[in-house]
Amino acid sequence: MTTASESLTPAISSARPIQFRKVLSGLLSHSVLILxxxxxxxxFIWMLLTSVRSPDEIFEGSLWPWPRNFYGAEHYAAALQQVPMLGFMLNGVIVCAGILIMQLLVAIPAAYALAKLRFPGRGLLFALVVAGLAIPIQVPALPLYMGLAFTGLLNTYFAMMFPFFLSVFAIFLLRQSFKTFPDEIIEAARLDGMSEMEIVWRVVVPSARPAIAAFSIFSIVAHWNDLYWPLIVINDTALAPPPLGMMFFADAEVGTNYGALMAGATIVTAPLVLTFLALRRRFIQGITMTGIK
Structure with a gap:
């Protein structure tokens, strides 16, 4: 006759390999993620360290990452004084904010209509939205440039923002998010006398904040780093966004002061890192929860 402890021994011994495999799998997956x-x-770490190294250390190509002599004050002072770096960043904020606001004002009603309203041609419109994802900015660049030149709008903030007011990616992402919103709540709001626009902005949008935050990060990063279009429509240094300003800085420095160039690159990159850290939870929620239906 077996005791209770004897009957539990095989179960415990069989559970140990399973636990060991789980621990090993977790270690392997985390190791891959860390690498x-x-x-x-x-x-980015190398950029930050280069921005505080002495010129001799930069050119000697040492693999030891930590600088022996700290030159951060000189390099960052050069980046801020020799060119209007803060002005470049202010231009980037104006351009990114203007583009994002217009993208949301256009995309949110369009995404709601494609997700919740029934009308002829809705499927065709959504197919056109998906097809629009495959069209890069380089394709309509020439007619856009000619139109802006004809209207005398080159070398303005509007010229940098106008081609991006309509974002098919925003419409697609927000449509997938709006589809998860319960139809019963929308019907109840209609019975209460709310118009469709009131339903969009007062009922549906608050529930889609994670998706909006996720798209906001995508939009800010894309247009903060955009060099192609500003290089075409802007020739005034006072209107240059950060990437174009960094190119002016490189020309001014004749490409020799790499410490100052890395300091400027660090200054330009810092707002993106802070934006992502501030919205990271919303970003993860928006990416993981969008498209459940």
Whole structure:
């Protein structure tokens, strides 16, 4: 006759390999993630360290990452004084904010209509939205430039923002988010006498904040780093956004003061990092929860 402890021994012994495999799998997956994060962060870490190294250390190509002589004050002062770096960043804020506001004002009603309203041609319109995702800015660049030149709007903030007011990616992302919103709540709001626009902005949008935050990060990063279109429509240094301003800075420095160039690149990159850190939870929620239906 077996005791209770004897009967539990095989179960315990069989559970140990399962737990060991789970621990090993977790260690392997986390190791891969850590290596991937290190590979992605290494250029940024090297940029930050180069911005505080002395010129001799930069050119000697030492693999030792920590600087022997700290030159951060000189390099950052050069980046801020020799060119209007803060002005470039202010231009970037104006351009990114203007583009994002217009994108949301256009995309939110359009996404709601495609997700919740029934009308002829809705499927065709959504197919056109999806097809629009495959069209890069380089395709309509020439007619857009000619139109802006004809109207005398080149070399303005509007010229940098106008081609991006309509974002098919925003419509697609927000449509997927709006589809998860209960139809019963919308019907109840209609019975209460709310118009469709009131339903959009007062009922549906508050529930889609994670998706809006996720798209906002995508939009800010894309247009903060955009060099192609500003390089075409802007030739005034006072209107240059950060990437174009960094190119002016490189020309002014004749490409020799790499410490100052890395300091300027660090200054330009810092707002993107802070924006992502501030919205990271909303960003993760928006990416993981969008498209459940």
């Amino acid at each position: 991937g994060a290190a590979f992605i962060l290494l250029p």
